[in-house]
Amino acid sequence: MSTTTTTLAIPGQLLGSTSKYQPGPGTHIHESNLYASLLGSVRIVHPAAAPTTKPTGPVKRLTKLSALTNQSSSSSSSLKKQSSSPDQLPTISVTVSAEDNHHNKKREILPEVGNVVLCKVIRITPRQAVVSILVCGDTVLEAEWQGLIRVQDVRATEKDRVKVYESFRPGDVVRAEVISLGDQANYYLATSKNELGVILATSEAGNTMHPISWKEYRDPVTGLTELRKVAKPY
Amino acid sequence: MTDRRRINGPAGTTIPPIFEDTSNKEDANSVKGRTRAPDAVRKMFLRTGVTPTASGSAYLEYESSAKSGVSGIKLSCTVHGPRSLPRSSPFSPHIVLSTHVKYAPFATKQRRGYLRDPSERDLGTHLETALRGAIIADRWPKSGVDIIISVIEGDQDRASSGPQSDETWDMMNVLSGCITVASAALADAGIDCVDTVAGGVAALVQGPSEDTPPSVVVDPIPSEHERILGACCIAYLPTRDEVTNLWFKGDLPASEMDLYTKLVENGILASASASKVLVDCLKDALA
Amino acid sequence: MASQIHVNLSPAELAYLHASLSLTPPIRPDGRSPDQYRPLSAETGILPGTNGSARICFADGTEAIVGVKAEVEKTGRRWDDDTIFLEGGGDDEEGGDKEKGSTQQGGNKEWVELTVEIPGQRDDDSATVFLAQMLSEALLADGGFVERLKINRGWHWKLYLDILLISPPLSYPLPLLSLTTHLALLSTRLPRLKSEGDEDPFFDDDWAAAPYLYPRDKKARPPVTLLVMAVGNNIIFDPAKEELAVADVVLAVSVADVADRKGKGVEDEDMDVDGRKLKLLSIRTVDPPSRLTPPGVPNASNTAYGHASAGATQQKMPEARAVESEAVEGVWKAPRGGAKLAVMGALVQKVLQKGGVADEVLDALEAVDLS
Numbered sequence: 001m002s003t004t005t006t007t008l009a010i011p012g013q014l015l016g017s018t019s020k021y022q023p024g025p026g027t028h029i030h031e032s033n034l035y036a037s038l039l040g041s042v043r044i045v046h047p048a049a050a051p052t053t054k055p056t057g058p059v060k061r062l063t064k065l066s067a068l069t070n071q072s073s074s075s076s077s078s079l080k081k082q083s084s085s086p087d088q089l090p091t092i093s094v095t096v097s098a099e100d101n102h103h104n105k106k107r108e109i110l111p112e113v114g115n116v117v118l119c120k121v122i123r124i125t126p127r128q129a130v131v132s133i134l135v136c137g138d139t140v141l142e143a144e145w146q147g148l149i150r151v152q153d154v155r156a157t158e159k160d161r162v163k164v165y166e167s168f169r170p171g172d173v174v175r176a177e178v179i180s181l182g183d184q185a186n187y188y189l190a191t192s193k194n195e196l197g198v199i200l201a202t203s204e205a206g207n208t209m210h211p212i213s214w215k216e217y218r219d220p221v222t223g224l225t226e227l228r229k230v231a232k233p234y
Numbered sequence: 235m236t237d238r239r240r241i242n243g244p245a246g247t248t249i250p251p252i253f254e255d256t257s258n259k260e261d262a263n264s265v266k267g268r269t270r271a272p273d274a275v276r277k278m279f280l281r282t283g284v285t286p287t288a289s290g291s292a293y294l295e296y297e298s299s300a301k302s303g304v305s306g307i308k309l310s311c312t313v314h315g316p317r318s319l320p321r322s323s324p325f326s327p328h329i330v331l332s333t334h335v336k337y338a339p340f341a342t343k344q345r346r347g348y349l350r351d352p353s354e355r356d357l358g359t360h361l362e363t364a365l366r367g368a369i370i371a372d373r374w375p376k377s378g379v380d381i382i383i384s385v386i387e388g389d390q391d392r393a394s395s396g397p398q399s400d401e402t403w404d405m406m407n408v409l410s411g412c413i414t415v416a417s418a419a420l421a422d423a424g425i426d427c428v429d430t431v432a433g434g435v436a437a438l439v440q441g442p443s444e445d446t447p448p449s450v451v452v453d454p455i456p457s458e459h460e461r462i463l464g465a466c467c468i469a470y471l472p473t474r475d476e477v478t479n480l481w482f483k484g485d486l487p488a489s490e491m492d493l494y495t496k497l498v499e500n501g502i503l504a505s506a507s508a509s510k511v512l513v514d515c516l517k518d519a520l521a
Numbered sequence: 522m523a524s525q526i527h528v529n530l531s532p533a534e535l536a537y538l539h540a541s542l543s544l545t546p547p548i549r550p551d552g553r554s555p556d557q558y559r560p561l562s563a564e565t566g567i568l569p570g571t572n573g574s575a576r577i578c579f580a581d582g583t584e585a586i587v588g589v590k591a592e593v594e595k596t597g598r599r600w601d602d603d604t605i606f607l608e609g610g611g612d613d614e615e616g617g618d619k620e621k622g623s624t625q626q627g628g629n630k631e632w633v634e635l636t637v638e639i640p641g642q643r644d645d646d647s648a649t650v651f652l653a654q655m656l657s658e659a660l661l662a663d664g665g666f667v668e669r670l671k672i673n674r675g676w677h678w679k680l681y682l683d684i685l686l687i688s689p690p691l692s693y694p695l696p697l698l699s700l701t702t703h704l705a706l707l708s709t710r711l712p713r714l715k716s717e718g719d720e721d722p723f724f725d726d727d728w729a730a731a732p733y734l735y736p737r738d739k740k741a742r743p744p745v746t747l748l749v750m751a752v753g754n755n756i757i758f759d760p761a762k763e764e765l766a767v768a769d770v771v772l773a774v775s776v777a778d779v780a781d782r783k784g785k786g787v788e789d790e791d792m793d794v795d796g797r798k799l800k801l802l803s804i805r806t807v808d809p810p811s812r813l814t815p816p817g818v819p820n821a822s823n824t825a826y827g828h829a830s831a832g833a834t835q836q837k838m839p840e841a842r843a844v845e846s847e848a849v850e851g852v853w854k855a856p857r858g859g860a861k862l863a864v865m866g867a868l869v870q871k872v873l874q875k876g877g878v879a880d881e882v883l884d885a886l887e888a889v890d891l892s
Contacts, residue, residue, distance in 0.1 A: 010421065010513060028428060040424075108316050181376055328855075356650055362808060366812055477859045478859030484801070485663065485801075486802075488799035494801065499862075
């Protein structure tokens with residue numbers, strides 16, 4: 001990854017024209033120029049070196065109607081993308097990294113739509129599981145954010161047969177994806193992918209269990225199994 | 235029904251003691267007036283990261299006046315957040331900014347209570363207006379940030395028994411400091427801002443004698459001038475060349491628009507000076 | 522704060538509104554011209570128990586009443602007075618020292634207490650406090666006002682201004698409250714003083730003989746605060762709630778008539794008999810609610826219009842916030858940053874110019890029949 005740390009930036013500092021760079025985190029556009037919006041070091045990532053992201057797991061099947069419209073237009077837009085420059089431009093970003101910051105403080109980040117988060121189940125109802133988000137991406141969150149896994153977002157198939165108490169129990173640690181900023185209090189999360197679901201569960205006897213199938217955990221001491229929406233181990 | 239267990243103070247209000255200033259009488263002329271040039275601001279000291287438990291913090295101090303008995307400004311700002319909003323508040327696609335400006339009880343000549351009085355709330359609203367233009371609010375949906383400023387020492391002439399109207403001009407000085415210090419603390423907290431907003435004050439002052447025409451000075455200390463006819467406090471974004479908050483107060487005839495323009499221009503000049511300190515401070519914090 | 526007044530407008534509506542208000546001449550949603558005020562009905566002297574009162578009802582249904590009450594209060598001795606007494610040894614020594622500052626001969630700003638009550642808001646809410654401070658700031662900036670409250674050396678009038686918005690705050694209530702306060706103060710009368718000198722005050726019972734606080738024959742008038750906003754290059758007066766939602770900058774400008782008395786530090790010019798001379802008392806920036814409006818999504822990045830799902834790119838950068846994009850024509854984006862100095866200057870200039878809106882408003886208020 002060819003990242004070049006060039007300079008330090010303070011908010012409002014001119015970084016360059018939008019024709020030369022793509023805006024990354026910590027920057028903003030004003031009158032077709034890019035300016036820093038954070039205090040930190042400037043990083044420029046060249047697209048050739050940027051890690052190619054491939055979708056992990058099966059892509060959610062689209063319903064027919066939207067698939068049709070999406071295909072026709074997305075093929076054209078992806079073609080456009082190939083030819084047009086924006087994606088080829090290096091991305092410029094300003095980051096506050098721990099080593100820059102002399103008092104070694106982590107910058108607060110927010111869960112974002114599409115992020116994979118780790119959370120702990122607080123309580124369950126027949127309609128939803130209320131969780132508290134602990135980790136977003138690789139960052140442990142400072143503030144407490146509450147999330148909600150609704151029954152229809154637990155898994156991708158046979159949604160109508162999902163029962164929340166057969167998927168989560170209070171105290172479980174769950175890997176989930178943020179699907180919406182949700183309402184005033186909760187982020188909406190989903191575990192409808194193979195690698196999402198419960199990653200750490202405790203049995204009724206209080207022992208840490210290990211997964212044995214896509215929907216079961218077993219207590220190694222008592223030998224009893226319990227139902228969960230199990231995350232596929234990496 | 236009187237409380238007999240304690241020794242109570244007098245029932246009515248009392249007057250803070252005023253001591254006769256002997257130095258004032260001897261060399262009244264040497265330190266009475268303004269010693270700085272009309273376009274020079276006081277020296278200031280700014281540092282970020284003073285409160286380790288807060289997400290961001292800053293401390294600002296103005297040089298005290300050459301005149302004895304006049305204290306400078308000392309401000310401490312902490313930024314908490316971004317953090318989740320309380321459950322009762324409605325959904326917000328933006329960061330919810332809340333600003334609190336509080337004078338310490340001992341910050342001014344007359345003691346301040348612990349509850350915020352209207353002038354402190356007013357300062358908070360001014361500060362909010364100034365900062366709201368600077369932060370990029372849509373980067374932080376559903377979250378809130380608290381900006382808390384404690385005025386440890388507010389610009390006041392403790393020695394003089396001067397008229398109370400000085401207080402309003404002091405408020406402008408404090409507000410300009412609040413804007414600068416909050417801007418530094420926001421940058422320290424890592425909250426996206428379009429620019430480093432800085433505050434500055436300019437005033438129209440009466441000359442030494444009644445006959446001289448009024449002149450415009452930056453960063454006024456009320457006790458250094460005979461009379462302040464009007465003042466404005468400006469929050470300025472230096473790289474964008476924009477003003478996020480303008481607060482003018484005074485008594486200016488409409489025919490003298492040039493005077494008003496000059497006042498605002500000088501306010502921007504003062505803000506630009508404060509901004510230089512701010513930028514240097516932030517660069518120091520990075521290095 | 523103005524930003525607390527909730528506007529339920531979609532990004533598309535905001536973009537449309539902004540576009541129509543930026544045209545030359547601007548097209549306002551209610552068809553007014555840029556410097557036209559909303560029609561209003563006003564009456565004064567509606568509350569018999571007060572020294573002065575007024576009620577104004579705007580055409581959009583917002584209504585405010587203001588009652589002014591005055592009480593006689595003993596003037597507390599200030600520090601200066603005290604020291605004078607100690608040194609001079611008696612009340613007879615006036616003059617000399619008294620010329621030091623203007624406030625000494627004049628009044629104290631604590632003699633005026635102004636409260637604003639807005640339904641549905643706490644009275645210590647900062648928005649309400651801001652309104653009250655703005656209105657009292659304008660009132661007190663005119664130093665002659667508190668001077669008039671002085672009865673003699675030992676006594677003064679304490680004036681209570683209670684401003685009540687009796688309808689829900691449909692739009693930012695500042696212009697309404699300011700105009701109502703103006704009228705209430707104009708109609709305020711204080712009982713005629715019968716006693717003389719520094720003796721305890723004694724007043725005339727005859728209400729008909731009570732003089733006005735703002736004497737009719739003189740030109741002195743209470744200040745008015747005007748709300749002005751700018752969208753693009755247009756300056757719009759008395760904006761409605763919807764218009765505020767797309768404002769670039771909002772200013773509250775307080776102006777008053779120059780009184781007969783000669784202001785200090787102002788070159789004395791001959792008053793023209795017909796035209797009034799305005800003076801600028803205060804300017805405050807009001808936080809425009811437009812900064813808190815939801816942004817629109819341009820078609821280019823809308824998944825419903827064939828843009829590839831943003832999920833993949835955001836996984837790459839967990840810190841990436843809402844993707845920055847350049848302004849697209851017709852897509853609403855909440856304004857960032859402040860206003861150019863030239864725009865602010867133009868706003869103030871427009872208020873103060875001769876025959877401008879401030880003039881018009883003051884003329885209209887003068888025409889209100891005072892009972």
